[in-house]
Amino acid sequence: MNNDYNVGVYIRLSKEDSDKSLNRESESIKNQRKLIYNYLKENKLNLYKEYVDDGYTGTNFDRPGFNSLIKDIQDGKINMIITKDLSRLGRDYIKTGYYVEEYFPMKKVRYVSLLDGVDTYKNTNNNDIAPFKALFNDMVSKDTSKKIKSILKTKKERGLFLGSRAPYGYKKDPLNKNKLIIDEKTSKIVKKIFKLSLDGKSNQAIAEHLNKQGVSSPSNSEWSSSSVYNILNNKEYTGCLVSNVWTSISYKNKTRIKRSQSEWIIIHNTHEKIIDKKIFDLIKKKKNQKRKKTFKMKENLLLDGKIYCEDCGSKMGISYLKNRGYYVLNCNKYKKNAKKCFSHYIKYKDLENRFLEYIDTKEKLEDYKVYVNSNRKLRIVQIIDE
Numbered sequence: 001m002n003n004d005y006n007v008g009v010y011i012r013l014s015k016e017d018s019d020k021s022l023n024r025e026s027e028s029i030k031n032q033r034k035l036i037y038n039y040l041k042e043n044k045l046n047l048y049k050e051y052v053d054d055g056y057t058g059t060n061f062d063r064p065g066f067n068s069l070i071k072d073i074q075d076g077k078i079n080m081i082i083t084k085d086l087s088r089l090g091r092d093y094i095k096t097g098y099y100v101e102e103y104f105p106m107k108k109v110r111y112v113s114l115l116d117g118v119d120t121y122k123n124t125n126n127n128d129i130a131p132f133k134a135l136f137n138d139m140v141s142k143d144t145s146k147k148i149k150s151i152l153k154t155k156k157e158r159g160l161f162l163g164s165r166a167p168y169g170y171k172k173d174p175l176n177k178n179k180l181i182i183d184e185k186t187s188k189i190v191k192k193i194f195k196l197s198l199d200g201k202s203n204q205a206i207a208e209h210l211n212k213q214g215v216s217s218p219s220n221s222e223w224s225s226s227s228v229y230n231i232l233n234n235k236e237y238t239g240c241l242v243s244n245v246w247t248s249i250s251y252k253n254k255t256r257i258k259r260s261q262s263e264w265i266i267i268h269n270t271h272e273k274i275i276d277k278k279i280f281d282l283i284k285k286k287k288n289q290k291r292k293k294t295f296k297m298k299e300n301l302l303l304d305g306k307i308y309c310e311d312c313g314s315k316m317g318i319s320y321l322k323n324r325g326y327y328v329l330n331c332n333k334y335k336k337n338a339k340k341c342f343s344h345y346i347k348y349k350d351l352e353n354r355f356l357e358y359i360d361t362k363e364k365l366e367d368y369k370v371y372v373n374s375n376r377k378l379r380i381v382q383i384i385d386e
């Protein structure tokens, strides 16, 4: 037995690697394990522990198995690491290079990548080639990411439903998981939501109505104005599939960003509609008009966005009372939930007049914040740049 080394075996398999359409079966965990254990046996090496990341991409190093391997290196439990090849360690060439050339040597850890012939304790040409292989692996994963994206795009263009969950109102066809069929129970709720909106009810009022009736929502929590908004804006109820809406920043950074509408893929007549397209468009048009109107009315208010609730600190919203012909203020927190704060009902114009008594000129208005408490007292704060 070679007692100089306590070996950590590192095995990684990502979803892309197990994708059969990309012919990567050779990367299977079983295969990696077989190769490495043969090597351990032949070299009479002492296995300390096996670290496995199943389903983790190599494009970053935030993986539970890898993190626990690093911890064991730091705790001095292992001083040798074996992987099947460099790409198992990682596909980001800068970070892979950092571990192989800097971190492992610094920690006096020997690293062996079997198929690349890399062994940091032997002087071999393969070690010199390692950085290039790491770069190559990085390029492969960029290419894989492109391939997967294009396979997905083709599927989307064929009008296949690819989501993990059907939109509220539909269910996946038990005979074809890429097809949506109507869910009898929830589709009635969808129809009701559109009808209430068409009758002029606000999203908030619709949500309250549904909660009162005990209707279960898409997220299984209570209905809110935003969940109603999502239903009213989901074009898929008109019988089409909308995809390609979201993307990630890059193959390394998976933060989701929304694509511009021109890039969305919309395929019509992919499933039975719940809502007539005319009604869908009509509601959208109405909502847009309403939004434009209120925006215009608020445009010239001097203190819009500068007024805060003294009691809870949240902003005060300004709304126009059509029948009275004036603007009023109210705490946004109170508006959402009356139990959370107090009514601060106050005429906007009164507040503005009182504010203007305090300051001489309108010039540097952006430097001010106005707080109002439940007794309608003002506290004016001037923000002074340091």
Ligand SMILES: [Zn+2]
Pocket (backbone or CB within 6 Å): 309, 310, 311, 312, 313, 314, 331, 332, 333, 334, 341, 342
């Ligand atoms: Zn408040």
